[in-house]
Amino acid sequence: MSTGPNPRANIPAQRTAQNVLPINVCRQMSEGVFAIIGQKTMQTADIVQAFTTTFHMPYLTPSLSRDTIRKHSKYELHMKPDFTQALIEMISFLEWDHVHYLYDSDEGMIRLQKMFKSMRNASIAWFNVKRFNDIHHVHEDLRQIDRGDINATKSFVLDLSSEEAYKIVLKQIPEVGMNKYGYNYLLGTLDFKSLNLSRYRHGGVNITGFQLIDDQNSDNREYYREMKKMKITSSGFDRRETIPSSAALIVDAVLSLDDAIESMLDNDTDVFRYTFRRKHVYNYNRTRGVPCTTDPPTPWMHGNTIYKLLRTRKPPGVSGQLTFDKKGFRQDYKLGVYTVNLETGPYKLGTWSSGIGFRSIYDGSRDKNRHGYRPLNNSTTKVITSILSPPFLMEQTHDDDGTPLIGNDRFSGYAKDLSDHIAKLLGFEYEIRLVKDRKYGSKNPKTKEWNGMIGELIRHEAHLAVAPLTITADRERNVDFSKPFMNIGISIMIRQPDKQKPGVFSFMEPLSFQIWMCIIVAYVGVSVGLFLVSRFSPVEWKKTENGLESFRNEFSLMNSFWFSMGALMFQGSDACPRSISGRIIGGVWWFFVLITISSYTANLAAFLTIERMLTPIESADDLSKQTEIKYGMITSGTTKEFFKNSAVATYARMWNYMSTTPDVMVESIQEGIDKVRNSKGKYAFLIESSNNDYVNNRKPCNTMKVGPNLNSKGFGIATPRGSDMRDKITLAVLTLKEDGTLHTLHRRWWYEKGECGMDGGSKDTGKQSLSLSNVAGVFYILISGLVFSILLGVFEVLYYRRNNMKGTYLRGTETSQTIVSSTPNERPVNDDRALPYENYNNDKFVSEYTYSAPGTIGFDGFNRDGSVPIGFEGYNRDGTRSIGFEGINGDNINTVN
Numbered sequence: 001m002s003t004g005p006n007p008r009a010n011i012p013a014q015r016t017a018q019n020v021l022p023i024n025v026c027r028q029m030s031e032g033v034f035a036i037i038g039q040k041t042m043q044t045a046d047i048v049q050a051f052t053t054t055f056h057m058p059y060l061t062p063s064l065s066r067d068t069i070r071k072h073s074k075y076e077l078h079m080k081p082d083f084t085q086a087l088i089e090m091i092s093f094l095e096w097d098h099v100h101y102l103y104d105s106d107e108g109m110i111r112l113q114k115m116f117k118s119m120r121n122a123s124i125a126w127f128n129v130k131r132f133n134d135i136h137h138v139h140e141d142l143r144q145i146d147r148g149d150i151n152a153t154k155s156f157v158l159d160l161s162s163e164e165a166y167k168i169v170l171k172q173i174p175e176v177g178m179n180k181y182g183y184n185y186l187l188g189t190l191d192f193k194s195l196n197l198s199r200y201r202h203g204g205v206n207i208t209g210f211q212l213i214d215d216q217n218s219d220n221r222e223y224y225r226e227m228k229k230m231k232i233t234s235s236g237f238d239r240r241e242t243i244p245s246s247a248a249l250i251v252d253a254v255l256s257l258d259d260a261i262e263s264m265l266d267n268d269t270d271v272f273r274y275t276f277r278r279k280h281v282y283n284y285n286r287t288r289g290v291p292c293t294t295d296p297p298t299p300w301m302h303g304n305t306i307y308k309l310l311r312t313r314k315p316p317g318v319s320g321q322l323t324f325d326k327k328g329f330r331q332d333y334k335l336g337v338y339t340v341n342l343e344t345g346p347y348k349l350g351t352w353s354s355g356i357g358f359r360s361i362y363d364g365s366r367d368k369n370r371h372g373y374r375p376l377n378n379s380t381t382k383v384i385t386s387i388l389s390p391p392f393l394m395e396q397t398h399d400d401d402g403t404p405l406i407g408n409d410r411f412s413g414y415a416k417d418l419s420d421h422i423a424k425l426l427g428f429e430y431e432i433r434l435v436k437d438r439k440y441g442s443k444n445p446k447t448k449e450w451n452g453m454i455g456e457l458i459r460h461e462a463h464l465a466v467a468p469l470t471i472t473a474d475r476e477r478n479v480d481f482s483k484p485f486m487n488i489g490i491s492i493m494i495r496q497p498d499k500q501k502p503g504v505f506s507f508m509e510p511l512s513f514q515i516w517m518c519i520i521v522a523y524v525g526v527s528v529g530l531f532l533v534s535r536f537s538p539v540e541w542k543k544t545e546n547g548l549e550s551f552r553n554e555f556s557l558m559n560s561f562w563f564s565m566g567a568l569m570f571q572g573s574d575a576c577p578r579s580i581s582g583r584i585i586g587g588v589w590w591f592f593v594l595i596t597i598s599s600y601t602a603n604l605a606a607f608l609t610i611e612r613m614l615t616p617i618e619s620a621d622d623l624s625k626q627t628e629i630k631y632g633m634i635t636s637g638t639t640k641e642f643f644k645n646s647a648v649a650t651y652a653r654m655w656n657y658m659s660t661t662p663d664v665m666v667e668s669i670q671e672g673i674d675k676v677r678n679s680k681g682k683y684a685f686l687i688e689s690s691n692n693d694y695v696n697n698r699k700p701c702n703t704m705k706v707g708p709n710l711n712s713k714g715f716g717i718a719t720p721r722g723s724d725m726r727d728k729i730t731l732a733v734l735t736l737k738e739d740g741t742l743h744t745l746h747r748r749w750w751y752e753k754g755e756c757g758m759d760g761g762s763k764d765t766g767k768q769s770l771s772l773s774n775v776a777g778v779f780y781i782l783i784s785g786l787v788f789s790i791l792l793g794v795f796e797v798l799y800y801r802r803n804n805m806k807g808t809y810l811r812g813t814e815t816s817q818t819i820v821s822s823t824p825n826e827r828p829v830n831d832d833r834a835l836p837y838e839n840y841n842n843d844k845f846v847s848e849y850t851y852s853a854p855g856t857i858g859f860d861g862f863n864r865d866g867s868v869p870i871g872f873e874g875y876n877r878d879g880t881r882s883i884g885f886e887g888i889n890g891d892n893i894n895t896v897n
Contacts, residue, residue: 032281032289056303062249105161159188211336252317260309385462391749465718480726484714491689505777510603531560537579619707631684632664697754
């Protein structure tokens with residue numbers, strides 16, 4: 001760079017596509033060409049348009065498609081089919097409601113904009129868009145997208161710029177753990193079968209993409225063989241098994257141009273008479289080729305004719321029939337839709353065409369397989385072997401209206417519904433056949449042959465076994481199992497014991513006998529403690545109200561017990577402790593009573609309303625340690641093998657008993673159930689928990705399950721060893737488990753169709769009212785208390801009348817005047833009746849008052865010990881009522897009138 005008075009900078013031209021393309025086009029046209037076949041990018045689109053429009057030079061490009069071209073001239077012909085609409089329809093077909101759109105180029109951005117316009121009314125919840133700036137390092141981008149999506153199923157659209165870009169990104173996806181079940185990918189490529197997807201066949205991921213070149217076409221196979229002979233090694237062509245779409249589109253461009261020129265010669269053999277001179281191409285102005293330097297520019301003399309023929313002719317090509325619309329874009333083309341999933345693929349799902357859309361090759365319609373599994377060949381009906389075992393499978397020969405049932409309509413149950421769901425997911429038809437020997441499947445120790453459903457699968461007499469078939473190691477060595485569709489275990493079934501109704505004194509059951517005794521002791525202790533504290537505390541003593549120098553204490557022993565009883569019954573008491581020590585005793589007693597009564601009340605409702613069943617056994621250990629209740633199991637099956645091979649001491653002891661007691665073993669499950677129901681509680685049946693739960697919900701509702709399961713195992717769908725259906729069925733089972741279908745089926749057949757209520761008849765889920773028997777004890781105590789108190793009152797009256805109430809009653813002819821007005825010396829001998837008064841002197845005080853009241857009443861005075869007479873007496877004075885009181889103490893008389 002010069003820094004003189006006239007600075008200059010020599011900047012070398014960067015060799016970019018924008019710089020190279022004009023030079024190459026001018027050089028080609030000046031040498032003389034009929035048309036140009038070349039690449040076209042978003043950056044060079046304007047340059048191509050300028051040259052083709054100015055010089056009328058046909059330009060055939062295998063790169064950009066319709067929806068990525070914003071500007072185009074009428075002399076451009078686009079060989080690459082547009083697959084934007086195919087992406088939109090496949091997203092709808094797969095029923096994706098949320099999509100991550102990943103791209104790396106401007107072409108992908110334009111395609112995304114077209115998708116947004118076309119999918120405004122689609123049921124997609126949201127689109128997450130991410131552009132890869134560096135396709136060689138997308139690990140962190142993928143991790144962020146994965147962490148940000150909380151959905152169990154994650155769907156991605158990969159729209160990358162080249163086949164090489166797909167290879168780089170698809171290599172990094174497994175490195176971040178996104179190649180497993182729950183991840184779905186739709187690739188915007190036209191060379192799906194050329195991609196190495198071997199790392200995606202083991203985790204359960206589903207990948208779908210498009211294939212432009214039909215490698216099954218005989219002409220295409222011939223093209224491929226011819227190209228292999230050329231020893232082409234670029235882009236790994238020598239290692240390919242199909243023609244790449246980029247090469248095929250170039251071949252199609254050559255074929256299309258050749259067809260157009262041949263058509264011109266067919267119409268006029270002299271059409272190029274003035275075009276070729278000395279093996280060079282001249283334009284109609286006698287200039288060699290079509291130079292770019294002429295002013296004004298001279299267009300190509302055959303440009304319009306060649307382009308018109310290119311656009312209107314429909315020659316066959318490697319990518320299909322080469323048909324173009326008026327603007328030079330491909331139309332009426334087809335794309336093969338292929339997929340790869342667990343251990344399978346790539347295999348063809350169907351065909352997408354520009355005029356019709358997607359059509360499945362299996363049924364010729366748009367019926368969906370939303371989970372991405374490969375539909376099985378509908379021409380083969382799968383044979384499903386099963387066994388009659390309610391509620392898994394039940395048979396009915398006639399409908400409710402008497403119509404005979406045939407085929408699969410004869411069967412109902414959990415296994416039937418499960419087969420329907422799996423067949424729908426995997427797209428096959430099936431026929432249910434009952435196992436011939438009515439066995440689940442066990443191996444004969446002598447012949448080493450299997451019977452039952454396992455034997456039929458080994459002999460390839462059936463494709464599937466859908467039944468309560470337990471997954472075991474021995475069976476797994478001979479057949480293949482799916483993931484378990486139900487987890488179960490061996491359980492104990494017994495007859496329901498009679499329900500124990502609450503007793504007369506059931507109101508005492510919320511608290512144990514020890515607690516009741518402790519409450520009584522606490523009651524006595526608090527009462528005695530309060531009595532002693534009050535007796536020794538000077539605060540509790542107070543003067544009497546009669547003015548004498550005497551004191552009294554309210555908390556006698558009886559009052560102390562009465563105070564404690566009142567607090568215990570949440571009742572009040574007239575007496576209240578005055579001392580601090582007495583109040584502390586009262587406070588802690590109240591707190592004790594509050595907690596005790598609250599706990600008692602909380603438990604009382606349950607004890608009064610629930611009718612409990614007292615079971616004689618609660619576990620397998622209880623069962624093995626007693627001899628009164630017999631127990632047994634079915635003679636063959638996994639339950640027998642479990643006890644036979646168990647190393648647990650309890651189970652080994654049970655097996656020793658059952659194996660030496662033949663009468664406890666049964667031939668079928670129903671025989672064991674009948675034995676439980678008819679044994680009057682003296683037989684327990686060892687049965688799988690699924691059957692146990694079902695039977696307990698069936699009439700007569702007199703059986704029950706006790707204790708936990710003895711082991712844990714699962715029911716699975718079995719297939720012949722090495723069958724390609726095992727993994728598909730596993731994914732189907734997992735899908736049904738995740739979307740809640742299996743739970744719904746279990747609830748339907750075990751509980752909703754039960755005959756004993758949703759809780760198996762063990763409880764009454766409705767409102768319960770207390771009966772008289774629940775609270776009879778309370779009434780007994782009330783009646784007993786009333787009777788006892790009446791008897792005690794009568795006894796008290798009789799006792800005091802006889803021993804303590806010998807007083808002199810007022811004679812009807814006496815008046816109170818003769819008594820009140822007399823001193824002890826003036827009164828008759830032996831008349832010791834007197835009325836008490838607080839002043840003791842010899843003066844007479846007479847007071848009287850009158851009131852209106854019917855009749856006359858009188859009260860006799862009485863003596864306590866003869867020396868200190870006290871009493872009160874009423875009398876009449878001329879029709880009026882008066883009451884007088886007289887107290888006598890020795891020789892002193894106080895009289896009030």
